[in-house]
Amino acid sequence: MSAPTFPHGRLIGKLAAIVVASFAFGFALVPLYDVFCAVTGFNGKTEGSRTVGGFSLGGFGADAGPPSRIDRSRTVTVEFTGTVMPGLPWEMRPLTFSLELHPGEMQLVKYLVRNTSARAVTGQAVPSVTPGQAAQHFDKIECFCFRQQTLAPGESREMPLAFIVKPEIGEDIRHVTISYAFFGVAPVRAAADRE
Numbered sequence: 001m002s003a004p005t006f007p008h009g010r011l012i013g014k015l016a017a018i019v020v021a022s023f024a025f026g027f028a029l030v031p032l033y034d035v036f037c038a039v040t041g042f043n044g045k046t047e048g049s050r051t052v053g054g055f056s057l058g059g060f061g062a063d064a065g066p067p068s069r070i071d072r073s074r075t076v077t078v079e080f081t082g083t084v085m086p087g088l089p090w091e092m093r094p095l096t097f098s099l100e101l102h103p104g105e106m107q108l109v110k111y112l113v114r115n116t117s118a119r120a121v122t123g124q125a126v127p128s129v130t131p132g133q134a135a136q137h138f139d140k141i142e143c144f145c146f147r148q149q150t151l152a153p154g155e156s157r158e159m160p161l162a163f164i165v166k167p168e169i170g171e172d173i174r175h176v177t178i179s180y181a182f183f184g185v186a187p188v189r190a191a192a193d194r195e
Contacts, residue, residue, distance in 0.1 A: 070104035071167040078165065079177045082111055088184035089117035090151070095158065103167040106141065110158045111180065113144075115151035122150040123182045125159075134176045137169035148185055 078101060080094035096109040115121050125145040129135040140146075144159035151157060165176065 069167055070102050072102050074103065074171065074174075075100045076103055076165050076169065076173065077175045078107070079175070080109060080111070080161075081177060081179045083179070083181045084123075085181055085183045088123055088182055089121060090115055090123060090182060092180070092182055101165060103137075103165050103169055106162060106164050108160060108162045110160050111144065112156060112158055113149070113151065113182070114156040115154060118153045120150055120152050122148050122185050124148050124185045125180045125182050128179045128181070130177045130179070131173065134165075134169060134173050137166040137173075138176065138178065139164045139166060145180060 077098060079098045080096060082092040082094055084090045084092050091114045092111060094109065094111050099107065099109070101107055113123075125143075127140070127143070127145050129138045140161065140163050142160055142162040144161065149157070149159065161178075163178075169176075
């Protein structure tokens, strides 16, 4: 007895190959986009940014170190903003709204974040720098956006941001805005909890 033949077997095979190739291409788009944004500063992603769960977390290369000089001949105004996305029961605001600095100076500012719910909630901050050309010159040394933050019911916390605007930033850029959007995330459960 011979195996049944399908009159459209070749067509089905080609369609299956197209589906697999489309899935692989879609899966590769996120890392390719992150590389493109890190190189060009497009979409406000900063140099050395890492991505976890599709969110850019910013970063500061361990080998980069702080700049060797401060450009005291000019100043750049940096403005700080924050948004809490719908569904996350938090309040957030910068404790410093704006400051002037010399490119190359390290600065430390803080955001105040408060959980307004009666349960522990985990959030992830996603940074964005504008103008986009400034993103590659904005290095975050320490940032609450590097990891998820969990706040107990009613807890308030000051979250630090230590950064440097590199002296290589264009002289035509005199104003930079760093914005944070906090998204709610489900905490990752330990393997033992899943069994």
